[in-house]
Amino acid sequence: MSLALTLHTVPTVPLEAEVLSPARLAGLSAPEAAKLTVVYGNQRADLGDFFKVGKGADGELHLTGDLARVKRVGMGMAEGRIVVHGSAGMHLGTGMTGGEIVVEGDAGDWVGSEMTGGRITVKGNAGHMVGSATRGSAVGVRGGEILIFGNVGNEAGSGMRRGLIAIGGDSGDFAGVNMLAGTIVVLGRLGWRTGAGMARGSIISMHPAELLPTFAYACTYSPLFLRLCLLHLGRLGLPVARSQVEGRYQRWCGDAVELNRGEVLLLDSAPGA
Amino acid sequence: MIVRGVLIEDTFAEAFTMRVARLIITGRTPRWAREAALKLTGFATSVIGCKCEAGIERELAERDTPDGRPGVSVLLLTMDKESLPQRLIERVGQTVLTCPTTACFDGLPQAPDRLPVGKALRAFGDGFQASKVVGERRYWRLPVMEGEFLVEETFGMQKGVGGGNFLILAEDADAALEAAEAAVATIADQPGVILPFPGGVVRSGSKVGSKRYKRMIATTNDAYSPTLRAVTESQLPDGVNSVLEIVLDGVDGPAIESAMRVGIDAACRPGVKAITAGNYGGKLGPHHFHLRRIMNGGPATA
Numbered sequence: 001m002s003l004a005l006t007l008h009t010v011p012t013v014p015l016e017a018e019v020l021s022p023a024r025l026a027g028l029s030a031p032e033a034a035k036l037t038v039v040y041g042n043q044r045a046d047l048g049d050f051f052k053v054g055k056g057a058d059g060e061l062h063l064t065g066d067l068a069r070v071k072r073v074g075m076g077m078a079e080g081r082i083v084v085h086g087s088a089g090m091h092l093g094t095g096m097t098g099g100e101i102v103v104e105g106d107a108g109d110w111v112g113s114e115m116t117g118g119r120i121t122v123k124g125n126a127g128h129m130v131g132s133a134t135r136g137s138a139v140g141v142r143g144g145e146i147l148i149f150g151n152v153g154n155e156a157g158s159g160m161r162r163g164l165i166a167i168g169g170d171s172g173d174f175a176g177v178n179m180l181a182g183t184i185v186v187l188g189r190l191g192w193r194t195g196a197g198m199a200r201g202s203i204i205s206m207h208p209a210e211l212l213p214t215f216a217y218a219c220t221y222s223p224l225f226l227r228l229c230l231l232h233l234g235r236l237g238l239p240v241a242r243s244q245v246e247g248r249y250q251r252w253c254g255d256a257v258e259l260n261r262g263e264v265l266l267l268d269s270a271p272g273a
Numbered sequence: 274m275i276v277r278g279v280l281i282e283d284t285f286a287e288a289f290t291m292r293v294a295r296l297i298i299t300g301r302t303p304r305w306a307r308e309a310a311l312k313l314t315g316f317a318t319s320v321i322g323c324k325c326e327a328g329i330e331r332e333l334a335e336r337d338t339p340d341g342r343p344g345v346s347v348l349l350l351t352m353d354k355e356s357l358p359q360r361l362i363e364r365v366g367q368t369v370l371t372c373p374t375t376a377c378f379d380g381l382p383q384a385p386d387r388l389p390v391g392k393a394l395r396a397f398g399d400g401f402q403a404s405k406v407v408g409e410r411r412y413w414r415l416p417v418m419e420g421e422f423l424v425e426e427t428f429g430m431q432k433g434v435g436g437g438n439f440l441i442l443a444e445d446a447d448a449a450l451e452a453a454e455a456a457v458a459t460i461a462d463q464p465g466v467i468l469p470f471p472g473g474v475v476r477s478g479s480k481v482g483s484k485r486y487k488r489m490i491a492t493t494n495d496a497y498s499p500t501l502r503a504v505t506e507s508q509l510p511d512g513v514n515s516v517l518e519i520v521l522d523g524v525d526g527p528a529i530e531s532a533m534r535v536g537i538d539a540a541c542r543p544g545v546k547a548i549t550a551g552n553y554g555g556k557l558g559p560h561h562f563h564l565r566r567i568m569n570g571g572p573a574t575a
Contacts, residue, residue, distance in 0.1 A: 143406075162406065163406070164406070164407070183405060200403065202403075202405070219420075221420045221421070222420070223414070223420075223421060224340055224376050224414075224421060224423040225405045225407070225412055225414050225421075225423055227340045227341060227342075228339060228340050228405075228407045228412070228423075229405070229407050231339075231340070231341050232407050232408045245341065261401075261403070
């Protein structure tokens with residue numbers, strides 16, 4: 001599978017295009033791919049009505065244009081690689097189990113919701129509910145990695161059970177709400193009510209934060225797992241500073257209204273500071 | 274074959290297939306990583322009495338360790354795959370877990386056979402432990418008085434080779450020791466190999482079984498003991514008054530072979546009469562390291 005799709009008609013209402021996935025496009029010629037069905041508002045349409053489909057060369061799926069209203073790109077994908085040269089719409093990589101999605105621009109809400117494996121990288125900002133459970137579901141991300149280089153909206157990692165969400169900028173409110181396990185790293189600032197209702201898991205920030213009264217201070221130390229985690233994120237291109245890798249972190253335990261086995265780690269000081 | 278006046282005997286070292294794990298121990302400083310590694314590899318000279326053989330493979334720079342801290346690479350071997358996990362759990366639990374600032378990582382991540390070391394040690398956390406997955410590898414965080422101990426959930430196991438060896442036959446004890454020290458220093462730079470005995474040197478090479486005691490599985494190698502030259506079937510050439518042995522364990526045959534080559538070469542120095550090797554007639558161990566083939570640079574194993 002090696003295709004390059006360029007958006008020639010920007011949709012004015014959401015275009016649901018879960019066909020934009022390596023498995024759905026595997027073995028199809030460009031004309032065959034252009035005939036795949038998408039849902040435009042409440043109407044059925046052909047993929048070719050919006051995209052010019054051409055051959056790719058590197059075994060990857062390349063999407064070019066402002067896809068901010070193109071939803072469900074890479075939904076449920078299990079392998080392969082998608083590169084979006086532009087922005088992506090809502091539900092990017094929802095439920096994916098493997099493979100990789102790279103978005104050069106911004107992404108909408110629900111990036112990687114309930115994914116179980118693979119990696120999503122967004123070089124710009126993302127909307128609300130990054131890596132979260134869908135409404136009515138108790139469990140969110142069960143594995144894989146989501147990297148957002150910019151800022152994210154509210155409820156990142158809602159109901160997260162496993163995996164890693166890393167945010168290069170700031171997070172909105174309720175990061176890690178109802179979190180069951182897993183790791184959320186925010187290099188910027190946390191919003192309000194971080195970790196509300198979390199049972200287990202780790203939320204890390206490099207800035208002070210006002211936490212809920214149901215979180216209790218434990219100690220200030222240098223968690224070794226965080227070194228591994230931050231070095232890993234640095235290798236993936238996030239701007240992790242040496243002082244953050246070597247630094248000491250305040251450990252806050254919570255949420256006491258739940259199991260109280262979760263933690264929020266806040267950078268306290270760099271060595272020698 | 275003569276190397277700088279030292280006879281390389283036409284014989285071979287006979288070695289065995291073992292199971293090996295590689296552990297990466299890191300610490301806040303090289304000292305603390307080494308302290309843990311020394312304890313972990315202590316009393317692990319021979320499976321005959323120690324249940325395992327272990328040694329420091331090499332010291333690691335910060336760039337070569339998973340957590341970016343100074344580290345030490347350790348190899349630990351057992352004769353069978355069933356006992357290796359237990360030895361690791363015992364030794365990591367008693368020597369690395371207890372050592373300030375250290376963490377313990379798997380050094381064979383590609384090995385398909387996985388041993389649940391961290392998975393077993395996590396129970397020390399008494400329910401307060403937590404696991405983390407970073408880049409497809411799972412770790413356990415155990416709360417301890419100092420802070421946290423971090424250990425990888427599983428460690429890789431692969432087939433290794435144990436019992437590579439060569440004997441340094443010298444005019445006197447000083448010459449034997451100097452040659453052995455030179456060999457050990459050279460082998461220290463070789464990857465994939467450990468020397469499990471004290472300082473890398475064995476003075477008490479053994480033979481299988483006993484001539485006198487039925488319960489003994491190994492007894493002194495009387496054929497190479499100078500003090501017994503007159504009362505046993507000695508294998509010692511004239512003029513030899515002291516023998517030291519270098520025993521090598523490794524991740525595979527080529528690693529042993531390469532280390533034997535540089536070690537033997539370093540041991541060929543004044544006062545050394547000959548280099549030979551221990552074997553059991555080729556009937557016990559599947560790995561045969563022929564000394565002359567090794568020193569000629571060709572494939573040594575047969």
